[in-house]
Amino acid sequence: MSPTGSTLMVQAERVHKHFGLLKVLQGINLEVAPGDVMVIIGPSGSGKSTFLRCINHLEKIDGGRLSVDGELVGYRQRGEKIYELKDSEVCRKRAEIGMVFQRFNLFPHMTALDNVIEAPQRVRGESKETCTQRARELLERVGLSDKHAAYPSQLSGGQQQRVAIARALAMEPKLMLFDEPTSALDPELVGDVLDAMKQLAKDGMTMIVVTHEIGFAREVGDQLVFMDGGVVVERGEPRDVLANPQHERTKAFLSKVL
């Protein structure tokens, strides 16, 4: 992915974000190396989702530096000066980052296959045949080879989320963001989605996952981050953090979710 392997996939330095008077992120410092899986946990309102949305510029940051694969998010630096990127450039950057949402956000007027084909065909201008071919492979990879023609409303939540994962992968992203991908699912459907994500991690995808699935964090995560009140409270190897949390707030949170 990066030519030297030393460039960080995501680097956040003192990232700040506020909505009006509400300070959501108050100095986030994080690094994700290529191929790593970072799992972010924390109570609701701690800024986890906002941080994810900042990474692909769905939200603008108000302070600090945030870069993906060595390039600033939403800006270009020339010497000392920082220039805002044009819309089209922002779009091109976003196309390299896949995102999976809590509420799937599949396009309801398209079949599962068309959902996966849409972006490669319209954004990257690839031929319909190439896109269809890859979409079929991706749907098979997430275990939905028999659901090509189904509309989202005819799929279960777990199936919809797996289509959403395939849709994001169709753009061949270098980074995948997961925003509580299993929180809207019935408990018995969570497993299939987690399995698809584990497979993805095994294939070497760089991933940032906001989740409440502690088991997933322990099994797949290279880094576990606990956020609260807009700051990173604690981070480290998942096993260490889970078994031996250092901060009171981490202990309090884990005692509730474990």
Place this chain on the structure above:
Amino acid sequence: MTQLEPDRTGTYEPAQVRAVPVRHPGRWVAAAVLLLLAAMAVHAVAFARIKRGNAMQTRFGWHVVGQFLLSHQVLDGVVVTLELTVIAMLIGIVGGVMLAVMRLSANPIVKWIAWGYIWFFRGTPVLVQLLFWFNLSYVFPRLALGIPFGPELLHLDTNRLITPFIAAFIGLGLNEAAYMSEIVRAGILSVDEGQAEAAQSLGMTRLLTMRRIVLPQAMRVIIPPTGNETISMLKTSSLASVITVTELLYSVQLIYAATYQIVPMLLVASLWYLIVTSVLTVGQYYVERYFGRGSSRALPLTPFQRFRRLIRLSHATVPAFGTPSPPMPPGGGRVNG
């Protein structure tokens, strides 16, 4: 995942409930009264005869209706009415989409221009607007194309350019755009914000997101009121009679000005408006079905499909229950939780 069928094949079937049904005398009385009134109305409209001059005629003059319903003056009027409706609605829809997108723009000038346009065209009667367009030559005797405040490249005589027909569809269309824009805006706002976010996260531009993701979904909300507007436009186009466009109403007016058969000729016009409205209603049904695809509710069969199925079933021996339907997975039938 296996699915359990509800147990329909149980061996035990309880005896059917036999009870004396509740009587509803009120319903019978209401039905009888309404039927009587309807019969009186039909009689008065269709059959009752009165003496006019030396002849006995139906009250509404149906023989005149029959004589003129398919006459070429009337048919020409119908064609002009349809042309006016179609062109004005096209202007209205295209203009409406543009205005709606302008009102949702981030540029304050663009937003306020659109707001001002809607404010003006919704705030004045369309009849007044039509008269304005008809009298455009009073304000601008010549229309010219050129550089703003600079030299003219091309100029035309307004009275020749703006015929009554052109004044009519411009007036009706621009007025319609103001109403359509609010309908389109409502449709756009009805689409979940997550849709635009998902599209953007895939790298789609705002324009592409609007065209491929938001507008197709907004159509489900936009179509029913647009059908309404089209039917409304069909009838509003009769206002063009005031500026001497020979559409349906003015055509029959021209006839009754010569024959004095006012009521029968108004009936002729009304019948044609009813016929076209009925056709439009059927068309709307099919357009709605097209844009409703993928919605959580299964599409009902069209009347035509239902008819074909009825024929098929009457030939087959299997009960209707056995027709295959796609199995719904658990938790299906819902979008976005």
